[in-house]
Amino acid sequence: MKVLLVDDEIDFVTTLSNRLGLRGIETDVVHDGQEALDYVKDQEPDVIVLDLKMPGMYGMEVLRRLSKTNPDIQVVILTGHGTDRDEEEAQRLKAFDYLRKPTDIDKLADRIRGAYRFKLEKTMAAAAFAEAGEFDMAKDIAKDAERLKTAGEIFKDEDKDKT
Amino acid sequence: MKALWSKIRPKFWKAQVDLSGGEQDVSYYSRIWKVAVAGIASVSVLPLVAMAFMNMNQYQNALKAQLVFPVTRLVSNTKRTIAYFLHERRAALRYIVMDKDFDADCSMERLNRTFIRLKNSYGGFVDLGVIDSHGVQKAYVGPYDLAGKDYHTQPWFREVIIKGVYVSDVFGGFRDIPHFVIAVKQDQDDGGFAILRATIDTDRFNSLISSLDLRPFTDAFVINHEGVLQTPSRFHGNTLEKIKLPVPPNTTTTQVLEVQDNKGQPLIMGYAYIEETPFVFLVLKHEKELMKGVAKLRRNLGLFLALSLGLILVVILGAATHLVNRIYEADLTRTSAQHKIEHTNKMASIGRLAAGVAHEINNPLAIINEKGGLLKDILSLGSDLPPKEKLVGLIDSIISSVERCSVITHRLLGFARHIDVRSESIDLSQFIEEVLGFIGKEALYRNIAVSMDVADDIPLIKSDRGRLQQVFLNVLNNAFAAVDDGGRIDISVEPASPDRVSVTITDDGCGIPPENLRAVFEPFFSTKGEKGTGLGLSITYGLVQKLGGNISVESEVNKGTSFVITLPVRG
Helix, strand or coil: CCCEECCCHHHHHHHHHHHHCCCCCCCECCCHHHHHHHHHHHCCCCEEEEEECCCCCCCHHHHHHHHHHCCCCEEEEEEECCCCHHHHHHHCCHHHHEEEECHHHHHHHHHHHHHHHHHHHHHHHHHHHHHHHCCHHHHHHHHCCCHHHHHHHHHHHHHHHCC | CHHHHHHHHCCCCCCCEEEEEEEECHHHHHHHHHHHHHHHHHHHHHHHHHHHHHHHHHHHHHHHHHHHHHHHHHHHHHHHHHHHHHHHHEEEEEEHHCCCCCCCCCCCHHHHHHHHHHHCCCCCCCEEEEEEECEEEEEEECCCCCCCEEEECCCCHHHHHHHHHHHHHHCCCCCCCEEEEEEEEECCCCCEEEEEEEEEECHHHHHHHHHHCCCCCCEEEECCCCCCCCCCCCCCCCCEEECCCCCCCCCCCCEEEEEEEECEEEEEEEECCCCCCCCCEEEEEEHHHHHHHHHHHHHHHHHHHHHHHHHHHHHHHHHHHHHHHHHHHHHHHHHHHHHHHHHHHHHHHHHHHHHHHHHHHHHHHHHHHHHHHHHHHHHHHHCCCCHHHHHHHHHHHHEEEEHHHHHHHHHHHHHHHHHCCCEECCHHHHHHHHHHHHHHHHHHHHEEEEEEEEECCCCEEEEEEEEEHHHHHHHHHHHHHHHHCCEEEEEEEEEECCCCEEEEECCCCCCCCCHHHHHHHHCCCCCCHHHHHCCHHHCCCCCCHHHCCCCEEEECCCCCEEEEEEECCCC
């Protein structure tokens, strides 16, 4: 599992990286939107944890570009500035989740894992259908956002039961 | 009196309304009221009064003319009658003396016959005498024994010699019966002359006048040139008494004068000199009659004037009070609406600030959360403790994040504290830094360069911090909305005049088209559509006015906009 953290608060993001490491999630860290896009070009991460308000390119712009170029990457928004409008916009751009700072580390770790599992299932299902020659179905799975999203909702509900 | 005044005093009398142009002084509305009342009153009352007086004068003149005309007519008619009466008798005597048989030595018998004829045909003759050129009465017919009387020393004798005819004043004579004398002279063939002298009693004379049928306050009589009454009068004495009025000047025509009697009462005097006699005919009319009409007229006019003036004044006072009241109420409504809008705007800007502050606090809180969490992780998950310095480092960054939070909360507190404070000394550069503190983060995120250039000799200014904050927040928010990411905003502070400081806020944003430039300070003008209320700049304008300053704007499309706020140094 490859996870990328994007945030301009260096103190915050390094500590976050450390703590996620303690929970078995290895992460790379970049500090602004452009760096994040560059990183994605080199090595495709499975999950990106993305801040919205950053100098230079905003998180939302990064999300927008990724949704076009790398729709398979799951993005978890983590912001201290977000408004309801931002949340709607993120949902529209198919971000996996939207969290507000400060957040519980274990919750964040769960979401990252959930996003990863979701990505895996999505690609595996698509691969299985492709193997069975059901290319149409595979395409449908890739396209049908709502059906795929339900998989994500299951993880969310599990979280709610925990807290 | 005071109690009454406080009861009827309109409520705007000492009212002050806090308008955007500053507060008016206490007599603002009462002054409007006074000007309105004075103005309307002067254009309505003055013409009315002038008209009333003009009318009064006109009527008075007309009345006087009405009074004078009959007097003139009466005088000239009566004068003609009297003159004719005298002329007739003179002519009769002349006719007699022109008879070729007439001379000083005519017989008594013949004189007597003539006398009787005269008496019968003309009447009024009392006696008749013939006087020779030596002044001796040669023959006499009459009730007195005057034959042989020598007249040559008397003035009338000399006058008749010169003029040929003589009419005497009225005099009492021996028996004190008023009468007058007519004498005519006839030259004789022998170079001498004879005079026929007739005495005429004044009864006929008096009856001429008493037949005039005069009105009760009118008097008519005859005087001689010395002012002695020749006929009896109603109010000015009896025959042969002197009247107590001045004798009017000699003229040949009928005249009317205004005189005063000895009691100071005004009189209308009509008179005419009767030619070739010592008589002046007078008609006196009391102006009382005239005054009665005039007084009535004056009373009516005055009453009418007073009534209409009262009515006009009541209407003017009512209308002015009503109007000023409406203005006052409109001002009140406007002010309260303005206050409401200002309050809404203030609330909105506080809300905006609160949102910004909350977001800003979330970042350090997130750091604290992670650092604290890491500490907990280390203590609970790790088997061996890491070096002491690492733990201290973590705690240090927690503390510094807390400090970051407290800076933000203090700033907010500072803003809130100043919302209701009135006037205080403000260091403008520090103040603007403080305002920028709220929105500086946005500049950072959007890569907007904000520069500030403060001249060295900027004094502390006295102003209302809360309002000033709102002004600068509004203008800076506009500037931020206008510039693109990566744009720039320049703030410069410089002295505008000895007691004014100007702050110029220039952005390189989209600019305002000239057709909108004039409207930017008007309420509800907005180009942002749904996003704006169109009130921000109009409230800013009002606030700057209230602070005693002014705000102006210059702009060029696609080049940028400059707002210049000029503030007084002392409040």
